Amino acid sequence: MNTTVRETDRRQTEQFVAPASSVIEDGDGYLLQVEMPGVNKESLEISTEGNELAITGRRSLPTIEGSLLHHESRRENFRRTFELEPSIDVNKINARIDQGLLTVTLPKAEQVKPRRITVS
Amino acid sequence: MKLIRYQAPELSTWPTLDRWSNLRDELNSLFDVPFLSNFARQDLFSGWSPALDLYQNDDNLVAMVELPGMRKENIEISLHDGTLSISGERKSSSSNGDRAERTERSVGSFRRSITLPTRVDANKVSATYRDGILTVTLPKAEEAKAKHIDVAG
Numbered sequence: 001m002n003t004t005v006r007e008t009d010r011r012q013t014e015q016f017v018a019p020a021s022s023v024i025e026d027g028d029g030y031l032l033q034v035e036m037p038g039v040n041k042e043s044l045e046i047s048t049e050g051n052e053l054a055i056t057g058r059r060s061l062p063t064i065e066g067s068l069l070h071h072e073s074r075r076e077n078f079r080r081t082f083e084l085e086p087s088i089d090v091n092k093i094n095a096r097i098d099q100g101l102l103t104v105t106l107p108k109a110e111q112v113k114p115r116r117i118t119v120s
Numbered sequence: 121m122k123l124i125r126y127q128a129p130e131l132s133t134w135p136t137l138d139r140w141s142n143l144r145d146e147l148n149s150l151f152d153v154p155f156l157s158n159f160a161r162q163d164l165f166s167g168w169s170p171a172l173d174l175y176q177n178d179d180n181l182v183a184m185v186e187l188p189g190m191r192k193e194n195i196e197i198s199l200h201d202g203t204l205s206i207s208g209e210r211k212s213s214s215s216n217g218d219r220a221e222r223t224e225r226s227v228g229s230f231r232r233s234i235t236l237p238t239r240v241d242a243n244k245v246s247a248t249y250r251d252g253i254l255t256v257t258l259p260k261a262e263e264a265k266a267k268h269i270d271v272a273g
Binding site: 037038067 | 171172173174175176177178180181182184186187188189190191222223224225234237249250251252253255
C-alpha cells in the first residue's frame with residue numbers, strides 16, 4: 001500500500017496499545033475510524049507533524065469496586081501514528097469521537113481533486 | 121476459572137428466555153423459532169467478540185463490555201437461567217459505494233454470554249453505555265449475599 005494513510009508506527013511501548021482502525025476512501029478524501037473504548041473528547045490528542053498524524057487516547061474507565069472474576073479488556077492507553085498521503089490537506093483535517101469511536105476526516109487538497117475543465 | 125465459562129445458547133432454553141427489559145412482546149417475536157438457528161450460528165462464527173470483564177463485590181456483579189461505536193438502541197441485554205447475554209449489531213460505515221481501503225474493525229452481529237457465579241435479582245439489573253463501554257450492574261439476590269450471623273446467648 002503506497003498511497004493514502006499509511007501506518008508508520010505500530011510499536012507498542014509499555015504504556016500504549018495500537019487501537020483497531022479502518023480507512024475508507026470517499027470521493028473527496030479519506031475517513032479514518034479508530035476504536036478507542038473508554039476515551040472521550042477531553043482525553044484525546046490528535047496532532048500532525050509534517051505528513052504524520054499522531055493519535056493518543058487516554059482511557060477513563062469506570063471504576064468498579066470489587067474483585068475481578070473474569071478479565072479480557074486491556075488497560076493501556078491508545079496510541080497510533082499514520083503517514084498521510086501528500087494529497088491530504090492537513091489544515092482541513094476534522095475529528096470527532098462518539099461512544100469510543102474516533103472518526104477523522106482527511107480531505108484532499110483542492111488542487112488534486114478531479115476537475116472538469118470547460119473548453120472555451 | 122470454573123464458575124465463568126463461555127456458553128453458547130442452547131436451543132431448548134430460548135423459547136422461555138426471560139428478558140428484564142420491558143420489551144417482552146417484541147422479544148417473543150424476535151426469538152421465534154426460525155431465528156434460533158441464525159443466532160446459534162452467529163454465536164459460533166461471529167467475526168467479533170467484544171472484550172468482557174466481570175467484577176464481584178458484596179452487593180453486585182458488574183459486567184463491563186467494550187463496544188466502541190454502537191448506538192445504545194442496538195445493544196440487547198438478556199438474563200436467563202443465570203446466564204447474562206449481550207448481543208447487538210453494528211453496521212459497516214462504508215456504504216454507498218465507498219470502498220474500504222483497509223479495515224481492522226469488525227462489523228455485523230456479536231453475542232457474548234457469561235454464566236453468573238451467583239443468583240441475581242433480575243428485576244433490579246441496570247445498564248449504562250458511555251464512551252463506548254457498556255456497564256451492566258446485577259444486584260445479587262438476597263439469598264446469595266454473604267450474611268453475618270451473630271452467636272446468640
